[in-house]
Amino acid sequence: GNSVTQMEGPVTLSEEAFLTINCTYTATGYPSLFWYVQYPGEGLQLLLKATKADDKGSNKGFEATYRKETTSFHLEKGSVQVSDSAVYFCALSESYQKVTFGTGTKLQVIP
Amino acid sequence: KAGVTQTPRYLIKTRGQQVTLSCSPISGHRSVSWYQQTPGQGLQFLFEYFSETQRNKGNFPGRFSGRQFSNSRSEMNVSTLELGDSALYLCASSFGTSGPQETQYFGPGTRLLVL
Numbered sequence: 566g567n568s569v570t571q572m573e574g575p576v577t578l579s580e581e582a583f584l585t586i587n588c589t590y591t592a593t594g595y596p597s598l599f600w601y602v603q604y605p606g607e608g609l610q611l612l613l614k615a616t617k618a619d620d621k622g623s624n625k626g627f628e629a630t631y632r633k634e635t636t637s638f639h640l641e642k643g644s645v646q647v648s649d650s651a652v653y654f655c656a657l658s659e660s661y662q663k664v665t666f667g668t669g670t671k672l673q674v675i676p
Numbered sequence: 677k678a679g680v681t682q683t684p685r686y687l688i689k690t691r692g693q694q695v696t697l698s699c700s701p702i703s704g705h706r707s708v709s710w711y712q713q714t715p716g717q718g719l720q721f722l723f724e725y726f727s728e729t730q731r732n733k734g735n736f737p738g739r740f741s742g743r744q745f746s747n748s749r750s751e752m753n754v755s756t757l758e759l760g761d762s763a764l765y766l767c768a769s770s771f772g773t774s775g776p777q778e779t780q781y782f783g784p785g786t787r788l789l790v791l
Contacts, residue, residue, distance in 0.1 A: 596776060597775075597776045597777040601782075606784075607784055608680075608766055608782035608783050608784045608785050609766065609768075609782040610782070611779050611780070611781075614777070614779065616777040654719065658776035658777070659776050660732060660776055663709070663721050663724060663732040663734070663776075664709070664711075664721060664780065665721070666711075666718060666719035666720075667718070668718045669718060669719075
């Protein structure tokens with residue numbers, strides 16, 4: 566079956582540091598890939614997505630590139646802010662609305 | 677445009693009881709999906725409904741069921757509650773017509789505590 570593996574957290578960074586959260590996936594076909602973010606006490610929000618190989622999703626300074634050869638979709642941001650503190654989920658979908666999520670990576674940014 | 681709403685937001689039940697959770701999708705969305713979020717298992721897909729029909733199902737026991745109404749609102753029911761059913765239940769909606777690349781919009785969740 567499908568699966569998503571992302572790096573364990575928590576990740577603690579100082580403000581303005583560079584962020585990388587690794588994500589790799591296993592899928593039987595050609596999935597769409599997503600990064601979702603969950604702020605404390607809230608539901609999930611889509612951060613970015615990519616639907617085919619070499620696509621780059623980007624939003625709010627975050628980027629991730631769909632790498633089919635390495636089955637990866639790593640999340641990066643050049644300069645994190647305190648407001649980026651949240652839990653980040655990598656996810657994939659191969660069929661209608663059935664999304665497989667990673668375990669989540671908690672990011673804490675300190676001033 | 678109003679977002680996805682879920683009611684109630686918090687619920688406390690005892691073992692053996694049953695519970696019904698409700699989800700109202702974004703206007704115009706016909707697909708509603710349900711997920712269970714727990715610290716141990718993470719986010720797991722329960723099922724998805726589109727135009728009142730269950731279109732996808734995850735690996736949960738038959739105690740977990742759902743339905744969708746003609747206005748796209750959806751309910752999820754859990755019968756004979758167990759302690760392990762304590763979780764945050766998230767609902768997500770989308771148009772449901774564009775395949776796996778379609779963005780889902782999540783509600784704030786219903787937090788269920790089973791005592």
